[in-house]
Amino acid sequence: MEILRTRQVENEDEVFDLVREDLHSVEKAIDIESVASFDTVTPISKHLQQNRGERLRAALLLLCTRLAGGDGSRRAIQLGAVVEMMHAAALVHDDMIDAQQMRLGRPSRSVLCANGICVLAGDWLYLGAFRVALQEGVLDRVIGVAQMMAMGELIQLNRIGCIGITEADCMEVVNHKTACLFSVCGKLGAVAAGVETREGDRLSEFAWNLGMAFQLIDDIMDFVPCESTPRKPAGSDLKVGKVTLPLVYALEHASTAERNMVAGVLQDRSYDAVPFTEVLALVDRYNGAQRTRARARQFTDRARQIVAQFPDSRCRHALHTLNDLVTEHDWR
Amino acid sequence: MEILRTRQVENEDEVFDLVREDLHSVEKAIDIESVASFDTVTPISKHLQQNRGERLRAALLLLCTRLAGGDGSRRAIQLGAVVEMMHAAALVHDDMIDAQQMRLGRPSRSVLCANGICVLAGDWLYLGAFRVALQEGVLDRVIGVAQMMAMGELIQLNRIGCIGITEADCMEVVNHKTACLFSVCGKLGAVAAGVETREGDRLSEFAWNLGMAFQLIDDIMDFVPCESTPRKPAGSDLKVGKVTLPLVYALEHASTAERNMVAGVLQDRSYDAVPFTEVLALVDRYNGAQRTRARARQFTDRARQIVAQFPDSRCRHALHTLNDLVTEHDWR
Numbered sequence: 001m002e003i004l005r006t007r008q009v010e011n012e013d014e015v016f017d018l019v020r021e022d023l024h025s026v027e028k029a030i031d032i033e034s035v036a037s038f039d040t041v042t043p044i045s046k047h048l049q050q051n052r053g054e055r056l057r058a059a060l061l062l063l064c065t066r067l068a069g070g071d072g073s074r075r076a077i078q079l080g081a082v083v084e085m086m087h088a089a090a091l092v093h094d095d096m097i098d099a100q101q102m103r104l105g106r107p108s109r110s111v112l113c114a115n116g117i118c119v120l121a122g123d124w125l126y127l128g129a130f131r132v133a134l135q136e137g138v139l140d141r142v143i144g145v146a147q148m149m150a151m152g153e154l155i156q157l158n159r160i161g162c163i164g165i166t167e168a169d170c171m172e173v174v175n176h177k178t179a180c181l182f183s184v185c186g187k188l189g190a191v192a193a194g195v196e197t198r199e200g201d202r203l204s205e206f207a208w209n210l211g212m213a214f215q216l217i218d219d220i221m222d223f224v225p226c227e228s229t230p231r232k233p234a235g236s237d238l239k240v241g242k243v244t245l246p247l248v249y250a251l252e253h254a255s256t257a258e259r260n261m262v263a264g265v266l267q268d269r270s271y272d273a274v275p276f277t278e279v280l281a282l283v284d285r286y287n288g289a290q291r292t293r294a295r296a297r298q299f300t301d302r303a304r305q306i307v308a309q310f311p312d313s314r315c316r317h318a319l320h321t322l323n324d325l326v327t328e329h330d331w332r
Numbered sequence: 333m334e335i336l337r338t339r340q341v342e343n344e345d346e347v348f349d350l351v352r353e354d355l356h357s358v359e360k361a362i363d364i365e366s367v368a369s370f371d372t373v374t375p376i377s378k379h380l381q382q383n384r385g386e387r388l389r390a391a392l393l394l395l396c397t398r399l400a401g402g403d404g405s406r407r408a409i410q411l412g413a414v415v416e417m418m419h420a421a422a423l424v425h426d427d428m429i430d431a432q433q434m435r436l437g438r439p440s441r442s443v444l445c446a447n448g449i450c451v452l453a454g455d456w457l458y459l460g461a462f463r464v465a466l467q468e469g470v471l472d473r474v475i476g477v478a479q480m481m482a483m484g485e486l487i488q489l490n491r492i493g494c495i496g497i498t499e500a501d502c503m504e505v506v507n508h509k510t511a512c513l514f515s516v517c518g519k520l521g522a523v524a525a526g527v528e529t530r531e532g533d534r535l536s537e538f539a540w541n542l543g544m545a546f547q548l549i550d551d552i553m554d555f556v557p558c559e560s561t562p563r564k565p566a567g568s569d570l571k572v573g574k575v576t577l578p579l580v581y582a583l584e585h586a587s588t589a590e591r592n593m594v595a596g597v598l599q600d601r602s603y604d605a606v607p608f609t610e611v612l613a614l615v616d617r618y619n620g621a622q623r624t625r626a627r628a629r630q631f632t633d634r635a636r637q638i639v640a641q642f643p644d645s646r647c648r649h650a651l652h653t654l655n656d657l658v659t660e661h662d663w664r
Contacts, residue, residue, distance in 0.1 A: 119454070
């Protein structure tokens, strides 16, 4: 029993170390479902597996399982593979949509492979996830969240190039695109521990809040110039026509000239006429990032409250730390 | 009871008329799942609904239900919507892969909309199909066939531009891409009639044979120049690097010079250096289409045998007629 061991879990490595062995098993499960049968899918899957950050959802699920009194059972591992395959599938299709040249400092999957293979690789990963979810009896939840995620992308796509985005619009997309899948990680973590109902709802709510914060911080990172670390280049969202919360907050107070400047970037889809530094200055001027970070903290505060209701354990420490890391850390 | 009414069902219209009302209900079910919630998906879905040929799978399922003694129950209609949404989803993603400019005489979905929306529209249709399949308790079969279809596309994509394709290679793709979904139509038809086991297997085998023939005839149509009717232009498959059975048969007897000519088209992905008429002449010279048609007949012969085992009815006539139509008719 871990409950009596309350040694602090202080950094990212220690958080992941707690479930390191299970994460290896998750990788193997993903390999079996996504790689084994297909040479064409292999390079894409392998590429995905190089991003440790990409396994955050499985780690979250496994930690939730432990917090709910379960362990790294076969079921938890299979469900970890399900959420990671869904995330990977959505990434592959999203990448095609964004046609971004860089993600996490490596060529995006769209550049790595022809569009055709990417569509099918995405389909294949989704279907693999669904097949395992079916075996584990959780397909209803998984189909539901996949629909939410696709709907989130559609909503976002519908608003591409629009400057009149509100805070509520942003929250809707953040919920659909990211928080829903996080929420399912919490729920499935409880399922794997065999404690569905009330405990499952709490873990689901915890993970949902974490997901909301995670995406908001990710949106902030698009307004932080950072040349030194290999990651998605700043300004990518705006360049593909997406207006996210930091900019929405800034635009609330912007002058007409400033709004027109942003509208110009949205129209051109480039920083040729208006350099990105001017957009950064605008967001800075009206505390767009600061206000978004404060909004993210509201979600992590709620997440912290929920985790605190569980008995003290290393796993609880790890989830508190993860919660802190989400707002402090650059996950890109 | 229709069993005593054995009036002939002689043409396509009469075949579809038998299940016309149910097909309207299928359309409504598809609307509910795929259109209602999304403006962006609507134009794509509407476009799909203009192709009557695209409802062949639902009609097949509904006819199989009746042959097995069932009727147009809500379940049959829901399952009809499932197979049509899966077919439409696969078409949307395939279109992106082929990037063909024309399909069925109208701009392809890839031209109608940006790639992004097409990926998501495909995902959305798949998820709608899965959701309904889950409600109807047939998701295991549906996920399985979706994997087969995706695998078929991957196999085909892997062989793009290859000249060394064998008859067995072609049959593998035809099975995965088309016959599997037809087979599921037969199976689900039986499920809707409440007669799963033996009758289901027979209907599944019937529909599989029909699907094999259907795809082989579709492959032949790519070698039939037809400017008058609006359809996918001839020579499309080869132009995107796909070698199908009529050409495989011709290449078995072709000279080195003739092989090099085809290799040239595959390499260039165009008919600039070698006009399509020369490829047509080659396929003609070695009876490529004729041999493929004979191969398709073997499948329809088997399909006819299976249907003949059922009691005489208008529905049985209709399926016999459908069987004949598959080899005689241009469905493109």
